[in-house]
Every structure is written in structure tokens, then in C-alpha cells.
Amino acid sequence: MNVQAADVTSFAPPMLRRLEDTGLQMVMMRDILLKTVFRKNVEQASAIAEAICLPMPLTQTLIDMLREMGLMQAMGTLHATSSSEMGYQLTDAGKARALDALSQSEYYGAMPVPLEAYKEQTRRQSVKNVRITREALQASMGHLILPDGMIDQLGPAVSSGRSVLMYGPPGNGKSSIAEGIRAALGDTIYVPRAIAYAGQVITLFDPIVHTPVATPETEGSGLRRHSARFDTRYIMCQRPTVMTGGELMLSMLDLNYNKTSRTYQASLQLKSTGGVFIVDDLGRQEEPPQALINRWIVPMEVGYDILTLQSGEKFEVPFDTLVVFSTNFHPNDLFDGAALRRIFFKVKIDGPTQEQFLKIFAMVARKKKVPLDEASLLHLLKTKYPTIDNNYANYHAPFLLDQIIAICEFEGIPYQMRPDLLDRAWENLFVKQEMIAH
Known part of the structure; x- marks a missing residue:
């Protein structure tokens, strides 16, 4: 049975609950967060979390650790009546560390997976x-x-x-x-x-x-x-x-x-x-x-x-x-x-039989809105294909019908299938083998 999208949760990567669950060294997470804040100019914890693709609690833990290290600082104090988030920015030491990390690798954004x-x-x-x-x-x-x-x-x-x-x-x-x-x-x-x-x-x-x-x-x-x-x-x-x-x-x-x-x-x-x-x-x-x-x-x-x-x-x-x-x-x-x-x-993958070719031709003609014509199809099968040993190919039908459509549009006539139109289309299906003077 085919695996369906609804079953995908059975092998979903488990959500992260602790920083240790990331499997990453603290130095790498520190540098990526600093580079991301520096390059993307994000300030709020939720925006930083979205940028580095970590859950909000883990992001906040990282921010608090960087504040203790003197690499980030809060931009203001929230009041009980305020609905906005606390903003953060890099300190001078944080900017220096971000620039140093960027000199080693410009990668920033989502935390990688080990x-x-x-x-x-x-x-x-x-x-x-x-x-x-x-x-x-x-x-x-x-x-x-x-x-x-x-x-x-x-x-x-x-x-x-x-x-x-x-x-x-x-x-x-x-x-x-x-x-x-x-x-x-x-x-x-x-x-x-x-x-x-x-x-x-x-x-x-x-x-x-x-x-x-x-x-x-x-x-x-x-x-x-x-x-x-x-x-x-x-x-x-x-x-x-x-x-x-x-x-x-x-x-x-x-x-x-x-x-x-x-x-x-x-x-x-x-x-x-x-x-x-x-x-x-x-x-x-x-x-x-x-x-x-x-x-x-x-x-x-x-x-x-x-x-x-x-x-x-x-x-x-x-x-x-x-x-x-x-x-x-x-x-x-x-x-x-x-x-x-x-x-x-x-x-x-061989070419189609004559019966399969006719099915393909009818299907493509219907899709392209070109009416089928029995006399034209007989002309194609009895006059044209014997010249190439009746070797049918899937691409022949759309190629010939596109040629007929181009001719009809140029001549200003409704889409139609006629032996003479098929003859003109056939001329572009193959290139005649001949010597070209240079």
C-alpha cells in the first residue's frame, strides 16, 4: 500500500524540548544566532526563533545565555499593560563576535541538523x-x-x-x-x-x-x-x-x-x-x-x-x-x-503499434481541438508511414498536429485535418538526406 501524507507523522523528526536535543555544539548555535541577528536585523525573540527555526522557549534560553555573556542586551522593559515583545540587540562585543564568525562562514539562519x-x-x-x-x-x-x-x-x-x-x-x-x-x-x-x-x-x-x-x-x-x-x-x-x-x-x-x-x-x-x-x-x-x-x-x-x-x-x-x-x-x-x-x-521502451499510435493521435487531436478526418488518417497510414517502414513514435502525433495548427492559423482557416495539410506537416517531421554545397 502506498504511504500517504497523513501517515507522515509516524516518521516525523521529534520536536525539540531542550537545547541538547539539537545535537549541536553551543558555540555553533551561539555564532549562528549572532550572525542571523546581525544579517537579518531581527530584534524580537519570536522573529529570531522563526529565523533560526528553533522553538520559542529554546530561542529565549539562547538569548538569555548570550545576554549573560555580554553579547546581547535587552532594548527595553515590558510593562504589564504592554502587548509588544521585548526587543534585543547585539552589544559591541556581540557585533564583533558576529563579524568574526561571518569571516569564517557566511552561513546564517536555520540551525542545521547534525x-x-x-x-x-x-x-x-x-x-x-x-x-x-x-x-x-x-x-x-x-x-x-x-x-x-x-x-x-x-x-x-x-x-x-x-x-x-x-x-x-x-x-x-x-x-x-x-x-x-x-x-x-x-x-x-x-x-x-x-x-x-x-x-x-x-x-x-x-x-x-x-x-x-x-x-x-x-x-x-x-x-x-x-x-x-x-x-x-x-x-x-x-x-x-x-x-x-x-x-x-x-x-x-x-x-x-x-x-x-x-x-x-x-x-x-x-x-x-x-x-x-x-x-x-x-x-x-x-x-x-x-x-x-x-x-x-x-x-x-x-x-x-x-x-x-x-x-x-x-x-x-x-x-x-x-x-x-x-x-x-x-x-x-x-x-x-x-x-x-x-x-x-x-x-x-519501444515505439507504439499502429493501433496505439491511432489512440495517441485521437487523444492529442481531441486535446488540441483538431477534428479527426478518416481520409486524412488513411492517407497518413497508407502513404506516409510506409516511407519510413511504418516506424511509429509517440511524439509524431503532437508534432504533426502542432504543424497543422500553425498552418491553419497562418492561412486563416478553422482547425481542420486534410491530406494536403498532413503532407505539409510531414515535410517538417524529417529532414531529407542530401548533400549541401558549401
């Missing part, structure tokens, strides 16, 4: 724990006309959380199927805004990759947010999807260090934890396919990845990702036998 705590959270919400039913997978791909038996092949692959290689001729929906796999996962996980290791902070939450899910705690007043029933250093999100294509470089799979700000950003692999990493158009990258797959072999087998800090220190991070490779090349042309053995599922 790496070990994040590993434990990853185990609780592992993508391998998701059990996808046939119905859920079919529903996520309901907009696709799939070859017979495709769900039988994809189901075990997705449900196991193991790597998948989809290959076959171009334009037959491999990318759309990969997106359907992501949609089938369906539930939510908790993503930390940042993680901490060896005194370094690595930002992990990425709004491009992670889609937050509204909860009662993340809506409404700041007071409600501070009373969340889980560790607010995390954000509840849909299971993430990272999709890359020809732009993928090996460097994207390692930590990104900004020398100017002296801060780290998580690798694409780390951002995809708990979700799907889709490598589209494998074989079109500058990096050789064998080099890319070699980078994944160990993480896929052992469940963890090795990252490196600027100091050269290496450390383990979770690798809990369903990796989906999609290529127009034959696998034997891309990888050696050892690499192929390590890709657990290999699924060939």
Missing part, C-alpha cells in the same frame, strides 16, 4: 519503504498510452527503490514515464534546511528541488509555527525529484563550495535523498556515460555516498534515491558488463 540525526531521519522515511500499488502507478501514468506489459515491468522496479534504465528509440515517452514514476511516489518527507558535519554547515533545502507541503504548523501566526509538533529545522515536502539531461557534469554530484561566502551547498544526489534522480538523455552529456555510471555504482550498492570537504576530509552521507536513467542508445553501447549488472532493472 549529519547523524539526518541519517536516522533518512532511514525512517526511506524511499525503499514506499510500496506502490499497480493502481497508483497506472493512475500516475493515466495520460500515457503505454505498451502492453509496461506496468508489469515498471512496478517492481519502482516499488523496490532500485535503479532503473529505460532505453529505446527517441520520442516514445521515456521522460514522461520517468515523471510518472515520481508522481506515483505521492507522499511527503521531512527535509532539513541544512545539515552540520565537523563544524561545517551544508545547505540542503532547495526550492527548485523541494516542494513544501502546508501543515497547520506552517500556516497562520508565528506563535503557531513555534508550537509545531516536529523539529522545525525540517520542512515537510513532497518526495523530491532531480531531473538532469545533457547538462549533467560529475562536479554536480559533489559538494558545491563557495569560496567567497565560505559556505557549502549539497550535491544534486544529496538533494534527491528520499526521492527520484532522473538522468535524461544519457549519452548526450560531455562526461562519458561509463564515467557517470561509475560515480553511482558504489552509492547504489551500499546505500551511502562519499563527499569531501575543502580540507580534504571525506565523510559518508545517505544515498536513498531511486535513480532512473533514460537513453536513446542501446545499453551495450554505453556501459560495460559490470556496470549493467549493477543497474537492477532494464526496461525497453
Whole structure:
């Protein structure tokens, strides 16, 4: 049975009740709070708590400790009739300490989650724990006309959380199927805004990759947010999807260090934890396919990845990702036998049959509001497709219909399907092989 969002509380990171529960050194929490107040110019305890993503009582405890150290001071005394909060500001010593901390790292804002705590959270919400039913997978791909038996092949692959290689001729929906796999996962996980290791902070939450899910705690007043029933250093999100294509470089799979700000950003692999990493158009990258797959072999087998800090220190991070490779090349042309053995599922995506092509054509025509014409379809099947050995592809229908629409709009006539319009559209489907004089 598929894990639903309502069940996500069963693996929610427990809410913080003491500063010790953060798992962070007091020096790190001190410096992050000082840098945050300095950079964001927040004064009230509730605003500071929201900025550093700690509960209000813990934030107040930190503020009181910094006041005792002479790094912060109160800006005024509340009266019994006053409804406003006490304001705080950095002392000269606090500003000096904040500037010194910023010279070491520009990171400020949310308190990070220790790496070990994040590993434990990853185990609780592992993508391998998701059990996808046939119905859920079919529903996520309901907009696709799939070859017979495709769900039988994809189901075990997705449900196991193991790597998948989809290959076959171009334009037959491999990318759309990969997106359907992501949609089938369906539930939510908790993503930390940042993680901490060896005194370094690595930002992990990425709004491009992670889609937050509204909860009662993340809506409404700041007071409600501070009373969340889980560790607010995390954000509840849909299971993430990272999709890359020809732009993928090996460097994207390692930590990104900004020398100017002296801060780290998580690798694409780390951002995809708990979700799907889709490598589209494998074989079109500058990096050789064998080099890319070699980078994944160990993480896929052992469940963890090795990252490196600027100091050269290496450390383990979770690798809990369903990796989906999609290529127009034959696998034997891309990888050696050892690499192929390590890709657990290999699924060939062939072009549609004539019957499936007609279903796709009718569905796309209906969507684009182009009336079907029997004579035109017969002309297409009997005259045009025999010239390419009746090799049908999923992308042909939307391509031809978009061409017809463009012609009709240019000619100033209603959308319609005619043999002569299909002939004009067909000319743009393929480029005639000929010598060009230079």
C-alpha cells in the first residue's frame, strides 16, 4: 500500500524540548544566532526563533545565555499593560563576535541538523519503504498510452527503490514515464534546511528541488509555527525529484563550495535523498556515460555516498534515491558488463503499434481541438508511414498536429485535418538526406 501524507507523522523528526536535543555544539548555535541577528536585523525573540527555526522557549534560553555573556542586551522593559515583545540587540562585543564568525562562514539562519540525526531521519522515511500499488502507478501514468506489459515491468522496479534504465528509440515517452514514476511516489518527507558535519554547515533545502507541503504548523501566526509538533529545522515536502539531461557534469554530484561566502551547498544526489534522480538523455552529456555510471555504482550498492570537504576530509552521507536513467542508445553501447549488472532493472521502451499510435493521435487531436478526418488518417497510414517502414513514435502525433495548427492559423482557416495539410506537416517531421554545397 502506498504511504500517504497523513501517515507522515509516524516518521516525523521529534520536536525539540531542550537545547541538547539539537545535537549541536553551543558555540555553533551561539555564532549562528549572532550572525542571523546581525544579517537579518531581527530584534524580537519570536522573529529570531522563526529565523533560526528553533522553538520559542529554546530561542529565549539562547538569548538569555548570550545576554549573560555580554553579547546581547535587552532594548527595553515590558510593562504589564504592554502587548509588544521585548526587543534585543547585539552589544559591541556581540557585533564583533558576529563579524568574526561571518569571516569564517557566511552561513546564517536555520540551525542545521547534525549529519547523524539526518541519517536516522533518512532511514525512517526511506524511499525503499514506499510500496506502490499497480493502481497508483497506472493512475500516475493515466495520460500515457503505454505498451502492453509496461506496468508489469515498471512496478517492481519502482516499488523496490532500485535503479532503473529505460532505453529505446527517441520520442516514445521515456521522460514522461520517468515523471510518472515520481508522481506515483505521492507522499511527503521531512527535509532539513541544512545539515552540520565537523563544524561545517551544508545547505540542503532547495526550492527548485523541494516542494513544501502546508501543515497547520506552517500556516497562520508565528506563535503557531513555534508550537509545531516536529523539529522545525525540517520542512515537510513532497518526495523530491532531480531531473538532469545533457547538462549533467560529475562536479554536480559533489559538494558545491563557495569560496567567497565560505559556505557549502549539497550535491544534486544529496538533494534527491528520499526521492527520484532522473538522468535524461544519457549519452548526450560531455562526461562519458561509463564515467557517470561509475560515480553511482558504489552509492547504489551500499546505500551511502562519499563527499569531501575543502580540507580534504571525506565523510559518508545517505544515498536513498531511486535513480532512473533514460537513453536513446542501446545499453551495450554505453556501459560495460559490470556496470549493467549493477543497474537492477532494464526496461525497453519501444515505439507504439499502429493501433496505439491511432489512440495517441485521437487523444492529442481531441486535446488540441483538431477534428479527426478518416481520409486524412488513411492517407497518413497508407502513404506516409510506409516511407519510413511504418516506424511509429509517440511524439509524431503532437508534432504533426502542432504543424497543422500553425498552418491553419497562418492561412486563416478553422482547425481542420486534410491530406494536403498532413503532407505539409510531414515535410517538417524529417529532414531529407542530401548533400549541401558549401
